[in-house]
Amino acid sequence: MAKSSAKPAKKAPRKTVTDATDKHTLKCLGDEAREVYEASIKDGKPELSSPVRTLGNVKFDPKVGYLEIGRQKKVRTLTVNTVKSFAQTLRMMSLSKEMIEEDTFATKREAYYVSKNWGEAKFNEQPESDMVMDDIEAMFAMSGVSREQLRFYPEEHGGAVAGRLTVIDHDPVSGSPLRIDCTKFGTGAYTIPHSVEHLEFDTDAKFVLAIETGGMFQRLQAHGYWESANCILVSMSGVPTRATRRFIRRLADARKIPVYAFVDCDPYGISNIYRTLKAGSGNTAHLNRFFCVPHATYLGVTPQDILDYELPTHPLLDVDVKRAKDALKNDPFFKHHKPWAKAMEMLISMGVRAEQQALAKWGLNYVIEEYLPQKLKKTAGFLP
Amino acid sequence: MAKSSAKPAKKAPRKTVTDATDKHTLKCLGDEAREVYEASIKDGKPELSSPVRTLGNVKFDPKVGYLEIGRQKKVRTLTVNTVKSFAQTLRMMSLSKEMIEEDTFATKREAYYVSKNWGEAKFNEQPESDMVMDDIEAMFAMSGVSREQLRFYPEEHGGAVAGRLTVIDHDPVSGSPLRIDCTKFGTGAYTIPHSVEHLEFDTDAKFVLAIETGGMFQRLQAHGYWESANCILVSMSGVPTRATRRFIRRLADARKIPVYAFVDCDPYGISNIYRTLKAGSGNTAHLNRFFCVPHATYLGVTPQDILDYELPTHPLLDVDVKRAKDALKNDPFFKHHKPWAKAMEMLISMGVRAEQQALAKWGLNYVIEEYLPQKLKKTAGFLP
Helix, strand or coil, X not given: CHHHHCCCCXXXXXXXXXXXXXXXXXXXXXXXXXXXXXXXXHCCCCEEEEECCCHXXXXXCCXXXXXXXXXXXXXXXXXXXXXXXXXXXXXXXXXXXXXXXXXXXXXXXXXXXXXXXXXHHCCCCHHHHHXXXXXXXXXHHCCCCCCCCCCEECCCCCCEXXXXXXXXXXXXXXCCEEEEECCXXXXXXXXXXXXXXXXXXXXXXXEEEEECXXXXXXXXXXXXXXXXXXXXXXXXXXXXXXXXXXXXXXHHHHHCCCEEEECCECHHHHHHXXXXXXXXXXXXXXXXXXXXXXXXXXXXXXXXXXXXXXXXXXXXXXXXXXXXXXXXXXXHXXXXXXXXXXXXXXXXXXXXEECHHHHHXXXXXXXXXXXXXXXXXXXXHCEC | CHHHHCCCXXXXXXXXXXXXXXXXXXXXXXXXXXXXXXXXXXXXXXEEEEECCCXXXXXXXXXXXXXXXXXXEEXXXXXXXXXXXXXXXXXXXXXXXXXHHCCCCEEHHHHHHHHHHCHHHCCCCHHHHHHHHHHHHHHHHXXXXXXXXXXXXXXXXXXXXXXXXXXXXXXXXXXXXXXEECCCCCCCEEECCCCCCCCEEECCCCEEEEEXXXXXXXXXXXXXXXXXXXXXXXXXXXXXXHHHHHHHHXXXXXXCCCEEEECCECHXXXXXXXXXXXXXXXXXXXXXXXXXXXXXXXXXXXXXXXXXXXXXXXXXXXXXHHHHXXXXXXXXXXXXXXXXXXXXXXXXXXXXXXXXXXXXXXXXXXXXXXXXXXXXXXXHHCEC
C-alpha cells in the first residue's frame, strides 16, 4: 500500500533567487561549471582544482590572526581514471544549485542518500561523498563561499545562547522578520541554527562570554549573570560546532564586541577548544576565514589562576603532556604567541590541570560573585 | 593580588521557601535526617537505605508501562567501616537542603568540588561523589523526589524544540512570568533547560514528534512542518538526555497529547533510543517513573518501511545483531510487546538497517510531502 505511493516527490517550483549571497553562490557555481563545459568542447580536458588540505599547506600570519590555507593546489583532470569522481563532483555542484533555487539544504548524510538516484555516479559509501563535498567546499572557499552557502549544512546544531542579544531572523515559511530576544527565555535558552549566514544582531552588550561547559553556562544564566555583567552567554559544550563558531564570529564582527573565552585549564581546553575558536584548526585551514574569531581573548582558567585561586586539580595525563608539547613544538599559534608558550610551559611544569567548575570549591556562586568580576577588571591582561 | 581576594564567597541570605515542590523536598530531607539523628541518640546505629540498583531488582508491569524498581533494599548501618561514606551522604543531603534554601543547584562535578571544603569527608575522586549522589537520588526517588528537585542538575542541557507550543517559565532573577512562544524562533529553536520541573505548557498541537537526528529536526523545522501538521518538534540528538525525556513527559502529561518517535531503523534506535524514551532503562529503574514517556508510540522508521519505501540500507553489524538478540531474550519490554519482538526478528532476518535520512533518496523533502503524511494516517497501527 505505502509502496505504490513511495515515488519521488514532486519538485518544488523553481523560485526566483533574490538573496544577494545566494546569487553570488549561484554565479560561482555557474562559472566553474561553464569552464568545465567549455574545456570539454574545446579539447576534452576539463579540470577542477582545489587547495591542498594538509598541514604542509598552512600558514599563520599574525596580522590575519588565523591559520590560513596556502597556495598549493590539487588539480584533477578528466581522464578515464577520474571520470567517476569528476562526474560526482559535478552532480554535487548541481545539487547545490538546485537546493539554492528551491531554498532547501542537505546534511552530508542526506547528500549521500540523494546520490542513490544518480545511476552510475551514485556513491557506495558515505566517506566517498563526504570527500567530494570537502573538495567542493575547499574549491569554493577560495571565492569566499562557505559550505553553508552551498546549502550543505552540518548535522549538529549550535550551542545555547542567553543574554542581552536580539537575533534578527525570519519565519522560514512566510519569510516575515522575527526578533528573538535572548533575555526572555527564562531558565531555557536560544539554540543557534545549523546555518547562521542570514542572521542579524541587535545588542548593547559589552562582551560575549564563550563558555566551555553546559554546567557553567547554566549557572551563569540561572543567576542572571548576563544581566548584571551586561553580556551575552554562549555555551560551546566542548569544541564549538561550526555553527557556534560562525555565530560568534558574525555577531562579534557585526557589533564590534569583544569575545572572552572561559574554558578548563588543560591542554585540551587551551589548544583544542580555545585555539579552534580563535584561530581555527590546521586541517580545515581553508575554512578558518569563515569560522574562527581572531580577536577572541582568553579570560581563564589560566595556569596562574590555579595558584591564585588555590584550585583543586587533577594530574596531567601523558596524553595531556604530549598534546601540550606538540602544541609548543608544531603549532604556529603557540609559536607566535609568546605569552601562550609561557603559560603552556608553566602548566607542563606544574603537572596539573583544573576545570572551570573547580571554582565551586569556594562556594557554588563564587564564580559569579568573585572570580569573573575580578578577571573582568583586567581584560587587557588576558592571554591572547 | 588575586590570591588575597580568593576567599570563600559570602553565603546568600537564606530565603523563605514558598514553592510547594521545594517544601516537599525539604520535608523529605528533614525526615530522613531526623531518623538518623534520633537513632544516633537512642542506640547509635542509624541506618540509610536505598533500593538495590541492579537488573535483578527490575520489573515490568504493562499497566504501568515502564521498567520499575523492585522492593530489594540496600541498608547501610553506621559502623567504623561505613562512617566516611555515611558522613558524606549526610553532607550531600545537607548541600541539597542549602541549595533549595538559596535557590541554586550543582552539577555532579560541582558537588564534587564543593566537598573539597568538607575536611575529612571530602571526596578524593569524582566517581565516589557520583555514587553517593546516585544513592541519595535512589533513596528519595521512593518518596517521589527527583534528583533535579534535590537541586543536582545534569551537566548536559536538553534538546531543541520548535512548533506550536508556548512554554511558561519565569525570569530566573526577578521571578516574573515569561511566555516562550516556540513558533517564533525562526531557523533557530528553544533549548530545553537542565531542569524542567517548574515549566508549564500551553498548546493546541495534535502531537509531539520526537526526532532522533539534528539533521531531520532541522529539515522539518526549516520547512515549517510543525505548522502544516500542527505539532511540536523535539530533537533528541541520539539517546535523549534526562531533561529532554522529562520535558516530553511533563508536556505530554500536562496537555494529554500523543508522542510519536521518529528514529533510525536499527537495533540501537529501537532498543536504546526509543525504548529509553518510552520505558526507561534497566539500570536506572528507580528513575523511570520520572523520565519515561509510557504512552509514546513508534512512527518509524520500521523494518516494514525499509521494504515499502525501498530505502537504501547498510548491513547490520555483529554488534547490532547481538544487541537485537539480547533485547529479544532479556528485555522485559520486548518480551511483553509481541509486535516489537516480531519487528525485531524481521530486522535480524533482513540483515540490514536504515537511517531516517535515507528517505532523502526520493527527494530531500519527500519525508515532509509523502512519508510523514502517509504514516500519520495510520497512527493506530504504530508499533507500541
